[in-house]
Amino acid sequence: MKLNRKFFDRDVLEAAPDLVGKLLVRRMADGSEIRLRITETEAYRGQSDTACHARFGRTKRSAILYRQGGIIYVYLCYGIHWLVNIVTGPEDFPQAALIRACETADGPGKLTKALSIDGQFNGSDITENPFLWIEDDGTRVDIIADKRVGIGYASIEDQNRLWRFKKG
DNA sequence: TTAGTGATATCC
DNA sequence: GATATCACTAAA
Numbered sequence: 001m002k003l004n005r006k007f008f009d010r011d012v013l014e015a016a017p018d019l020v021g022k023l024l025v026r027r028m029a030d031g032s033e034i035r036l037r038i039t040e041t042e043a044y045r046g047q048s049d050t051a052c053h054a055r056f057g058r059t060k061r062s063a064i065l066y067r068q069g070g071i072i073y074v075y076l077c078y079g080i081h082w083l084v085n086i087v088t089g090p091e092d093f094p095q096a097a098l099i100r101a102c103e104t105a106d107g108p109g110k111l112t113k114a115l116s117i118d119g120q121f122n123g124s125d126i127t128e129n130p131f132l133w134i135e136d137d138g139t140r141v142d143i144i145a146d147k148r149v150g151i152g153y154a155s156i157e158d159q160n161r162l163w164r165f166k167k168g
Numbered sequence: 169t170t171a172g173t174g175a176t177a178t179c180c
Numbered sequence: 181g182a183t184a185t186c187a188c189t190a191a192a
Binding site for chain 1: 185186187188189
Binding site for chain 1: 173175
């Protein structure tokens with residue numbers, strides 16, 4: 001079943017680990033569908049999280065994070081790679097779950113390339129978008145919590161948070 | 169290990 | 181206006 005608004009209208013620390021094991025579904029322009037099981041996510045939570053894009057407050061880029069749960073946040077990293085996040089929680093509290101990897105694509109850049117996801121999805125609603133959504137097929141998996149990666153600019157306390165969730 | 173790539177944030 | 185930075189990947 002397709003995940004609805006209620007799923008994303010929770011704290012990211014509940015939603016992010018819950019996303020692991022779910023199916024990311026992408027319907028292509030020609031009508032074909034790609035289904036990939038999510039194997040790794042990371043939580044970015046609030047202005048007090050020094051690893052979060054919203055750490056400097058609301059900017060043109062981070063404004064998406066302040067929206068309601070279910071909004072897709074896609075941004076370009078290193079000029080090459082699209083990274084896809086899903087905003088969670090209530091409006092005006094910036095938090096999002098970064099989808100880092102799926103079963104056949106081990107890296108956020110590869111993931112978006114495999115699914116042809118780019119900036120066109122930024123700001124759209126994953127519970128209403130006809131080309132991209134997430135399904136729960138009933139599979140339950142073990143979750144392993146780990147430290148987030150690639151955030152050397154964040155404070156030590158934030159780097160040490162176990163906000164990366166992997167399929168066990 | 170290093171280069172490539174371009175939007176964003178921050179600094180004149 | 182400019183430039184430093186960045187949640188990455190592929191090639192070597």
